[in-house]
């Protein structure tokens with residue numbers, strides 16, 4: 308290790324003339340290795356650390372040779388969809404503004420994320436840490452719940468059948484409840500929304516971006532969750548909490564139920580929407596809020612009112628009045644025993660009320676192959 312430090316000191320010499328040539332540095336390092344010195348990694352090669360048990364089917368060089376397309380720019384930096392030469396499709400997140408300043412801290416945090424192992428939590432496959440780059444690698448999932456519901460443009464509204472809707476709700480709820488059990492029951496996701504919930508290759512609903520909030524300064528997170536999913540108290544407290552995760556999940560439930568325009572409204576508009584729903588007599592909730600066409604399609608009778616009630620409990624303005632996520636899971640599990648009154652008929656509705664593709668068209672390939680067989 309001392310020898311390594313000596314090399315480092317030589318490289319950082321003030322006088323340019325005293326700094327060794329790169330070829331000399333390589334020779335010095337090779338010499339250390341030859342003499343059976345400390346097990347060092349080639350410092351000129353970028354390394355990926357893989358999750359325990361994850362298949363190491365690619366390395367950093369494969370990643371740099373892959374094609375990459377920007378999926379979007381999120382709170383934590385740019386997100387790319389990358390196709391490796393072996394055909395595997397991965398998602399690469401290049402983080403910006405990470406506060407975990409050194410390798411040790413970052414590594415400890417990654418190990419913490421890997422311990423949050425659950426079928427409803429998206430696996431962080433690998434990471435890379437260097438002074439210039441902090442990169443996270445995930446599997447690529449065909450579609451987020453947001454994309455399923457609203458399409459990539461966010462303009463259309465997909466109607467889900469009752470069974471699919473409940474499975475998505477339950478998978479996401481179980482994932483969030485598991486996250487809330489971590490770190491001595493204190494871990495907060497901090498950015499629950501339908502574009503962070505996916506269906507994985509085993510057909511499990513998985514919650515992504517877990518543990519990332521802890522890597523950033525709270526001031527970076529002031530814009531999370533995205534307006535619309537952000538609990539009202541965050542404006543004052545400037546802090547996300549488990550109760551604010553529950554609020555965000557309530558908004559996802561409303562979104563799943565097809566409450567119109569949720570994805571385009573701001574936090575204020577959501578609160579007034581919630582107030583409006585509360586002002587309606589309960590027996591008018593589903594017809595007014597979910598919509599007659601969608602209700603006919605869901606064909607779930609009183610169960611859809613109950614689901615709407617759970618969503619409304621989650622979006623209670625006072626954080627203390629919101630149920631804990633474990634309770635939400637229980638309520639959803641009880642609901643899943645309630646069967647819709649009749650099998651939903653595909654002839655009932657082939658297009659939703661806005662003439663946009665419904666479950667019967669447009670994304671049918673994905674939905675036929677995927678959602679009816681969602682695993683719980």
Ligand SMILES: Nc1ncnc2c1ncn2[C@@H]1O[C@H](COP(=O)(O)OP(=O)(O)OP(=O)(O)O)[C@@H](O)[C@H]1O
Pocket residue numbers: 378379380381382383384385386398445446447448449450451498502503505515516531533
């Ligand atoms: N593993 C993944 N597979 C497929 N698409 C993904 C994956 N991770 C992210 N995406 C998609 O990439 C886009 C950008 O994601 P990213 O998480 O960077 O930002 P965001 O979800 O838009 O915002 P935020 O940072 O607030 O979560 C989103 O549309 C998201 O659904």
